[in-house]
Amino acid sequence: MVKDENMKIGAVVSEFNYDITMMMLERAKEHAQFLGAEITHIVKVPGVFDMGLAVKKLLERKDVDGVVTIGAVIEGETEHDDIVIQNAARKIADLSIEYSKPVGLGISGPGMTRLQAGARIERAKAAVEAVVKLHRRLRL
Numbered sequence: 001m002v003k004d005e006n007m008k009i010g011a012v013v014s015e016f017n018y019d020i021t022m023m024m025l026e027r028a029k030e031h032a033q034f035l036g037a038e039i040t041h042i043v044k045v046p047g048v049f050d051m052g053l054a055v056k057k058l059l060e061r062k063d064v065d066g067v068v069t070i071g072a073v074i075e076g077e078t079e080h081d082d083i084v085i086q087n088a089a090r091k092i093a094d095l096s097i098e099y100s101k102p103v104g105l106g107i108s109g110p111g112m113t114r115l116q117a118g119a120r121i122e123r124a125k126a127a128v129e130a131v132v133k134l135h136r137r138l139r140l
Contacts (some may be wrong), residue, residue: 007037007065007135009128010058014071014107020095020117024070024124031125034065040064048073048107049084052091060101067100068136070124072117073109081110094134102134 009032009036013025023128025042041064043054058067069092075082089105096103106127108120 007132008040008063009021009037009056009131010041010043010061010064010067010068011039011044011060012045012051012054012067014046014048014051015044017072017074017114020072020114020121021070024072024106025123027122028068028070028124028128031128031130035129037128037132039068039128047071047084051088051096055092055095055103056099058092059095059101059103064101065105066135068104068106068124068127068131070127071107071109072120073108073112074117075108076105076110085110102131102138104128104131 011028012023014021029039041058045051045054051065051069058064073085075081092103092105104127106124108117108123
């Protein structure tokens with residue numbers, strides 16, 4: 001992949017399941033640097049469901065070329081995790097189209113255990129890579 005030295009990425013990170021999401025954020029920052037981009041703005045939100053407004057505010061910024069979302073939706077005793085991820089993913093996709101900037105879905109789940117979430121920490125890198133690739137291919 002060609003490095004995009006000037007690409008600035010915002011990150012919206014869920015504080016829910018903090019032990020997992022903060023490790024995901026570290027992997028995302030490292031991978032952005034590896035790709036020649038930089039995560040320049042980080043907004044922490046209470047949970048995945050709360051990401052929409054923070055994503056929107058970052059996309060409004062002229063100094064942000066794309067956004068990566070980071071979260072872990074772990075299965076509970078009800079179907080709450082399904083509702084959270086479905087609504088968050090739909091809003092994230094809508095905002096990407098509305099602002100014509102890439103938004104990477106780095107949210108693992110639903111239907112996973114804490115152990116499975118821990119095993120998926122490295123997948124945050126894929127969300128960063130998606131944002132960088134889409135930005136480059138669309139010449140934004």
